[in-house]
Amino acid sequence: MTYDVLGAGALDYVPCRYGRSKLLFRGPERRLDAPYVAFLGGTATYGKFIKNPFPALVESGLGVNCINFGIANAGVDVLLNDGFLCDACCRADATVVQIIGAQNLSNRFYTVHPRRNDRFVTASNLLTSIYPEVDFAEFHFNKHMLSRLYNVSQERFVAVRNEVQTAWLARMKLLLKKVTGKVVLVWFADHGPLPEEKQCIDPATARSPLFITREMIDDLVSHAAAYAEVVVTPEAMAAGTEGMVFSQMEAMAAAEMLGPRAHAELSQKLGPILQDLV
Numbered sequence: 001m002t003y004d005v006l007g008a009g010a011l012d013y014v015p016c017r018y019g020r021s022k023l024l025f026r027g028p029e030r031r032l033d034a035p036y037v038a039f040l041g042g043t044a045t046y047g048k049f050i051k052n053p054f055p056a057l058v059e060s061g062l063g064v065n066c067i068n069f070g071i072a073n074a075g076v077d078v079l080l081n082d083g084f085l086c087d088a089c090c091r092a093d094a095t096v097v098q099i100i101g102a103q104n105l106s107n108r109f110y111t112v113h114p115r116r117n118d119r120f121v122t123a124s125n126l127l128t129s130i131y132p133e134v135d136f137a138e139f140h141f142n143k144h145m146l147s148r149l150y151n152v153s154q155e156r157f158v159a160v161r162n163e164v165q166t167a168w169l170a171r172m173k174l175l176l177k178k179v180t181g182k183v184v185l186v187w188f189a190d191h192g193p194l195p196e197e198k199q200c201i202d203p204a205t206a207r208s209p210l211f212i213t214r215e216m217i218d219d220l221v222s223h224a225a226a227y228a229e230v231v232v233t234p235e236a237m238a239a240g241t242e243g244m245v246f247s248q249m250e251a252m253a254a255a256e257m258l259g260p261r262a263h264a265e266l267s268q269k270l271g272p273i274l275q276d277l278v
Contacts, residue, residue: 011049011245018067021084023115026053026068036065037274038089040079041098044188045070049244049254050263054188055096057267062274064093075104075117076171080178089179093278094225096184096270097175099217101210102168103142103203109163112142120145130156147204165211173223182225182277185217188258188266190232193217226273228266236261 014027026046030036039045039055045068047053059066069085071078079085079097089095104117109127113119123136123145131149139145150157176183187193191207193214203210221227236259243260246253 010247010250011051013046018088019084021082023071023078023082023085026070030065030067032067032088032091034065035093035278036067037062037278038092038095039066039068039070039098040085040089040095041070041186042074042100043070043072044258044263045096045098046072047263048072049241049246049250049257050260051243051245052260052263054263054267054270057263058096058270058274061267061271062278064274064278067092070098073104073116073118074100075112076100076102076168076175077105077112078115078117080171080175081114086175086178090181092181094182094184094274095179096186096274097179097224098186098188099209099212101208102164102212103146103210105164105167105171107163107167109160110142110145118142127160130159143203143210147202150202150204161211165213165216168211169216169219172220176220176223183223184226184228184270184273184277185221185224186266186270187217187227187229188232188262189230190237190258192229192231225277228269228273230266230269232258232262232265236265 015024016027016029017024018032045053045055047070053068055066055068104112106112108124110123111121113121118141120139120142128136131152134148134152136145149160189208193212196213196215239259239261241254241259244254
């Protein structure tokens with residue numbers, strides 16, 4: 001493992017705002033009055049610890065401004081509910097949408113923070129009735145809460161997983177409907193989408209994107225102009241954090257991220273797809 005010891009703010013993401021959005025995006029700020037490709041997604045799109053994440057790499061080869069609207073730890077809610085984002089994507093020549101996990105969205109069982117979607121806010125009466133022995137006041141993050149529910153009762157947890165999967169799929173379809181231009185869906189992970197029968201595992205140890213099945217992807221791809229499924233090669237995984245920038249305090253978090261070689265593989269897959277669309 002390699003890292004640059006530069007203190008708490010090891011990598012300068014040049015944060016910026018666009019339009020009326022309350023969200024901070026990764027900079028440097030790009031022009032919205034010239035042709036561009038928009039990139040929506042979570043931590044991988046944002047490029048946490050990555051000097052040149054895949055939107056920047058795609059821009060180099062495509063020759064068109066690529067605007068990074070990725071948000072660290074985002075769920076579908078923040079992408080769908082920010083009015084500026086939907087408007088900006090509708091004006092783009094194309095929009096690349098990273099497939100992100102289903103755990104970070106509000107649903108019938110629990111509510112998440114409207115902008116920091118990984119933060120657990122409250123459990124519904126329905127969920128507390130299903131898990132009366134659980135003290136939900138102790139949770140701050142969705143994944144921690146879901147892992148506890150799984151370990152208390154795997155049988156009862158099936159209903160929770162089904163709910164977040166259903167909510168995710170409905171909201172993703174709504175997002176793709178609101179983005180009226182050409183959309184490229186992207187699967188970016190160290191594994192391909194798993195079938196539903198292999199989803200019943202502890203959320204604390206499950207691989208990202210959490211709860212997303214092959215069946216859900218198959219249902220979604222017909223709503224997009226293109227689909228890119230990028231399973232990172234063993235060589236890229238073996239490179240680990242090589243080339244990443246993070247402080248010693250951030251080493252554990254960085255080790256869980258896909259590194260620069262993985263981002264390069266994704267950009268190589270996306271480049272030809274976007275060339276045909278823009």
